[in-house]
Amino acid sequence: MIRVIKSIPYNIKKAWKSIIRNLGASVSSVFAVTITLILIMLFAVAAFNVSSFTKNIETHIQVLARVDAIVEESQIPELEAQLKAIDHVVDVRYSSASEQLDLLIQDEKSKGKYNSFKNSNPLPAAFYVDADQGKNVANIKKQILKIDGIMDANYGGDSVNTMIKGFNSIRLYGGVFIGALSFLAMFLISNTIKINIHNRREEIAIMRNVGASNGFIKAPFLFEGIFIGIFGSIIPILLTIFGYGFVYDALGGNLLTSMFKLLPPIPFVLYLSGILLVIGILVGFIGSLLAVNKNLKWKR
Amino acid sequence: MIDFVGVSKTYPNGVHAIKNMTLHIAEGEFVYLIGPTGSGKSTFIKLIDGEEVPDQGTVTVVNTNVGKLKFKKVPYYRRNIGVVFQDFRLLPNLTVFENIAFAMEAIGENKHDIRKRVREVLQLVDLEDKGRCFPRELSGGQQQRATIGRAIANRPKVLVADEPTGNLDPEKSSEIMRLLERINEEEKTTIVMVTHDQQLVDTFKKRTIALEEGYIVADMMKGGYINHE
Ligand SMILES: Nc1ncnc2c1ncn2[C@@H]1O[C@H](COP(=O)(O)OP(=O)(O)OP(=O)(O)O)[C@@H](O)[C@H]1O
Ligand SMILES: [Mg+2]
Numbered sequence: 044m045i046r047v048i049k050s051i052p053y054n055i056k057k058a059w060k061s062i063i064r065n066l067g068a069s070v071s072s073v074f075a076v077t078i079t080l081i082l083i084m085l086f087a088v089a090a091f092n093v094s095s096f097t098k099n100i101e102t103h104i105q106v107l108a109r110v111d112a113i114v115e116e117s118q119i120p121e122l123e124a125q126l127k128a129i130d131h132v133v134d135v136r137y138s139s140a141s142e143q144l145d146l147l148i149q150d151e152k153s154k155g156k157y158n159s160f161k162n163s164n165p166l167p168a169a170f171y172v173d174a175d176q177g178k179n180v181a182n183i184k185k186q187i188l189k190i191d192g193i194m195d196a197n198y199g200g201d202s203v204n205t206m207i208k209g210f211n212s213i214r215l216y217g218g219v220f221i222g223a224l225s226f227l228a229m230f231l232i233s234n235t236i237k238i239n240i241h242n243r244r245e246e247i248a249i250m251r252n253v254g255a256s257n258g259f260i261k262a263p264f265l266f267e268g269i270f271i272g273i274f275g276s277i278i279p280i281l282l283t284i285f286g287y288g289f290v291y292d293a294l295g296g297n298l299l300t301s302m303f304k305l306l307p308p309i310p311f312v313l314y315l316s317g318i319l320l321v322i323g324i325l326v327g328f329i330g331s332l333l334a335v336n337k338n339l340k341w342k343r
Numbered sequence: 344m345i346d347f348v349g350v351s352k353t354y355p356n357g358v359h360a361i362k363n364m365t366l367h368i369a370e371g372e373f374v375y376l377i378g379p380t381g382s383g384k385s386t387f388i389k390l391i392d393g394e395e396v397p398d399q400g401t402v403t404v405v406n407t408n409v410g411k412l413k414f415k416k417v418p419y420y421r422r423n424i425g426v427v428f429q430d431f432r433l434l435p436n437l438t439v440f441e442n443i444a445f446a447m448e449a450i451g452e453n454k455h456d457i458r459k460r461v462r463e464v465l466q467l468v469d470l471e472d473k474g475r476c477f478p479r480e481l482s483g484g485q486q487q488r489a490t491i492g493r494a495i496a497n498r499p500k501v502l503v504a505d506e507p508t509g510n511l512d513p514e515k516s517s518e519i520m521r522l523l524e525r526i527n528e529e530e531k532t533t534i535v536m537v538t539h540d541q542q543l544v545d546t547f548k549k550r551t552i553a554l555e556e557g558y559i560v561a562d563m564m565k566g567g568y569i570n571h572e
Pocket of ligand 2: 384385386505
């Protein structure tokens with residue numbers, strides 16, 4: 044262990060020399076890591092924000108239960124009590140038929156065309172039933188429908204579901220795409236290391252002749268891969284830290300409506316930067332490991 | 344120190360480089376390996392340092408069954424074996440001092456020990472004043488002495504040299520021979536040296552093993568024949 048730590052400066056020096064010596068290939072590998080990580084970053088920003096949107100929507104989820112026309116005013120409190128008794132219901136609010144009509148008239152989209160219904164209101168009264176969590180809403184709706192005196196029950200679940208489904212497929216294709224990019228970056232790094240191994244064949248042959256262990260010969264190349272990964276993550280991390288903050292401020296913290304609240308930059312960008320760095324290092328390490336395991340065995 | 348028992352080596356291309364070879368080299372011996380080109384001398388050397396594995400028989404060096412060594416274990420075994428080549432193989436961008444130190448760094452020796460031992464070695468190979476020179480600034484003989492210095496830096500028990508004087512004129516060759524004799528005597532290193540140089544073999548008389556087409560055709564102790572059946 045002590046020996047491993049002691050050898051770090053030596054390996055860093057070697058890795059650095061090797062990168063300089065083969066600058067073209069090194070720079071293109073760094074570039075590949077940079078592109079990959081930027082895409083991963085954009086994807087992660089979208090993914091984390093959408094999942095926080097859906098959480099927000101779900102936590103506010105509400106069922107609109109409309110009352111049968113035959114139900115008398117006097118029966119309303121009893122209905123309300125029944126609704127409140129359903130599991131996972133946190134709040135029930137009564138809205139009279141006239142209030143429902145007022146809402147409809149006030150809705151901008153209706154442009155006053157319902158004004159004439161004021162004298163003979165065809166709308167039923169309704170209850171707004173709040174669920175504790177989005178996942179319980181569907182079940183609450185079922186329970187509501189069993190109650191006598193309820194005409195129907197609806198919630199905005201379908202649009203949320205569509206959104207989640209839509210995003211899941213983006214996640215799938217995006218994930219595949221990013222996976223492919225990571226492989227490309229790994230391949231480029233692996234190739235760079237391969238070239239470097241080739242350039243240093245003579246030196247490696249001598250190391251073998253004097254009895255250098257495999258680990259000793261491998262280590263500088265692994266460090267080189269890790270370096271490439273770290274260098275490749277610099278730009279994506281800067282973009283994350285400054286770019287996300289900028290976009291967040293420019294949009295005022297919301298995407299289109301206040302229902303879609305963006306994640307605040309702190310601590311989100313810090314986590315994301317950490318993730319990007321780790322991915323960069325892993326891609327570099329695995330890339331060089333592949334090259335080392337394949338190309339250092341030409342001579343016993 | 345070195346034991347071949349029924350050793351055969353066939354390369355993937357079908358060439359039988361070594362055929363059913365049995366021989367013993369004792370600790371501290373100095374042995375010449377001679378024979379025409381293609382007779383298997385280099386292959387013999389590679390079987391000793393573990394670069395090649397026999398496909399029949401066993402090669403035992405320093406109590407190690409060399410052919411059975413796992414890839415990972417080869418380096419540790421090889422610290423017992425110093426190797427010298429005809430074409431020197433010094434690293435051009437390192438000084439003589441650094442080239443010799445390199446062999447010790449490669450096996451993880453500490454800086455202090457390295458400095459001490461490299462000075463000692465430079466003295467032994469008579470290059471004390473050339474430590475700061477780069478290989479290109481040295482004559483052929485000096486480069487070969489630097490290579491020998493590198494080969495013995497880790498105090499190997501066996502030194503194998505594949506035509507170490509092949510690129511040198513007779514005077515420089517004698518110089519190298521005297522150096523190898525000194526290493527053989529002072530460091531008690533067992534030496535196996537491949538050579539084509541009949542004059543050298545005649546001047547510095549040693550046990551001489553002659554190969555032909557992969558067989559030992561003669562094993563002579565300082566000119567006298569040893570029966571080898
Ligand atoms: N790596 C290899 N692959 C295939 N055949 C080989 C290999 N190395 C050597 N040979 C063959 O094995 C035989 C013995 O070769 P070796 O190099 O041991 O001869 P040598 O005695 O050292 O010759 P020289 O005096 O020319 O150096 C030759 O026929 C050679 O062509
Ligand atoms: Mg040869």
